[in-house]
Amino acid sequence: xVQLVESGGDQVKPGGSLRLSCAGSxxxxxxxxxxxxxxxxxxxxxxxxxxxxxxGFMFYADSVKGRFTISRDNxxxxxxxxxxxxxxxxxxIYFCVRDAQLQxxxxxxxxxxxxxxxxxxxx
Amino acid sequence: xxxxxxxxxxxxSPGQSITISCTGTSSDVGSYNLVSWYQQHPGxxxxxMIYEGSKRPSGVxxxxxxxxxxxxxSLGISGLQSExxxxxxxxxxDDSLKGWVFGGGTKLTVL
Numbered sequence: 424x425v426q427l428v429e430s431g432g433d434q435v436k437p438g439g440s441l442r443l444s445c446a447g448s449x450x451x452x453x454x455x456x457x458x459x460x461x462x463x464x465x466x467x468x469x470x471x472x473x474x475x476x477x478x479g480f481m482f483y484a485d486s487v488k489g490r491f492t493i494s495r496d497n498x499x500x501x502x503x504x505x506x507x508x509x510x511x512x513x514x515x516i517y518f519c520v521r522d523a524q525l526q527x528x529x530x531x532x533x534x535x536x537x538x539x540x541x542x543x544x545x546x
Numbered sequence: 547x548x549x550x551x552x553x554x555x556x557x558x559s560p561g562q563s564i565t566i567s568c569t570g571t572s573s574d575v576g577s578y579n580l581v582s583w584y585q586q587h588p589g590x591x592x593x594x595m596i597y598e599g600s601k602r603p604s605g606v607x608x609x610x611x612x613x614x615x616x617x618x619x620s621l622g623i624s625g626l627q628s629e630x631x632x633x634x635x636x637x638x639x640d641d642s643l644k645g646w647v648f649g650g651g652t653k654l655t656v657l
Contacts, residue, residue, distance in 0.1 A: 458646070467549070468584070468592065468635050470646035482645055518591060528639040528646065532582035534603070536591040 425449045425535040427519045432540030435509055443504040443540060445519030450535075453477075453497035456522040458533065459504050461542075463515035471517070473528065474502060482528075486512070509544045516541050550575065550636055552649035559657045563624040566652045568636035569617060574647055576617035579639045583612060583621045586633045586651075595634075596621060623654070631656045 431443040445457070459471040472493040473482045481493050492505040502519060516539035523534035551569040558564040568575065568583075575581055583596040594603050596612035599619060609630075611622040619638075623630055636649040 460646075460648075467633075467651040468586075468637075468648045470637075470648060473646070484645055485643075523594075523597065529577070529579040529641065531639070532580060532594065532597040533584070533592075533637070534594050534597070536593070538591050 425521065427521060427535055427537035429517060429519045429537045429540035432517065432542045434543040434545060436546050437510060437544055439509050439544070440505070440507045441509065441542060443506065443517055443519075443542070445502045445504075445537060447500045447502070447519075447521070450521075452500040454525055456528070456531070457495060457502040458520040458522065459493065459502075460518045460520050460533075460536075461513075461515045462518070462539075463512075466515070472504065473522075476525070506542070509542075511544050514542055514544045550638065550647055550649035552634075552636060552652045554650070555653045555655065557655040557657055558626045560626050560628065562626050563622065564626065564654065566621045566623075566634055566636075566654070568619040568621070568649045570619075570638060570647070571617055571640075573642040574638045574640040575614065575619050575636075577641055579641065581612070581614055581619040581636055581638045583610075583619075584635045584637065586635065588632075592635065626656050628656050630654060 458473045474493045490508045495502040518539045519537040520533045521535040584592040586592040599614045600612040
C-alpha cells in the first residue's frame, strides 16, 4: 500500500523559514516524480512544486518561485520542501502527492496523497 | 498560475445526475494533456476519481464519468448518493506555465 506521511508543519512568523518532509513507503520511491500541493483554509487546491524521480528537474508555481526549494533523498524515500521568506498567503495544509505514472507531467495525474501538514504564517 | 474555471457549486437530489464543467485554454485542457478529477470530503485528502479524462481508478463507482471537448472537460455523476456530497477539482498540466493548474473547485450538495 502506498503511504505518504508529511511532517514539519508549524506556526512561523512572516519572513521566517520552515522545512517540510514527506516519507514515502509501499512503492519504488526513486522511480516517481513527487509534488507538493497546498490548500489554504476554506480555499481550493494549489500546486506548489514538483521534482522528477532523479531530482534533475524541478518546477515551481510562480507564487513560490525564488522562495521555496524542493529536494529529495531517494536513499531515505523522502521529499522535502524548504520554505523561506514565508508570507501569510503561504498558510495552509501542504499535501505530498505522487505522480501516477513514470511519464512526463502532461501525461500524468496524481494517484496518491498524504494527509497533509499544517503551516501557519502569523505574527 | 491561472486556475481552470469550475462552477462554485452544483446540487442535485438523490438518484439524479449532475455534471461539473472545467474550462481551460489551448495550453492545458485543450491540448493533448490529460485531465484528472479529484473528490475531497471535509478534513480529508483529495481522492483521484477520473484520470486520462475519462478513466476510473479501481474502486471508483461507475456512476462517475469524465469527458472532454475542446478546451472544456466535464465530470458526470449519475444516481447521486449522499456520500457524493464533497468538493470536486479538475487538474491538468499547463505547457505554457510549466506547472499544474487546478480548477477552483465545485461544491456538490446532495439535497
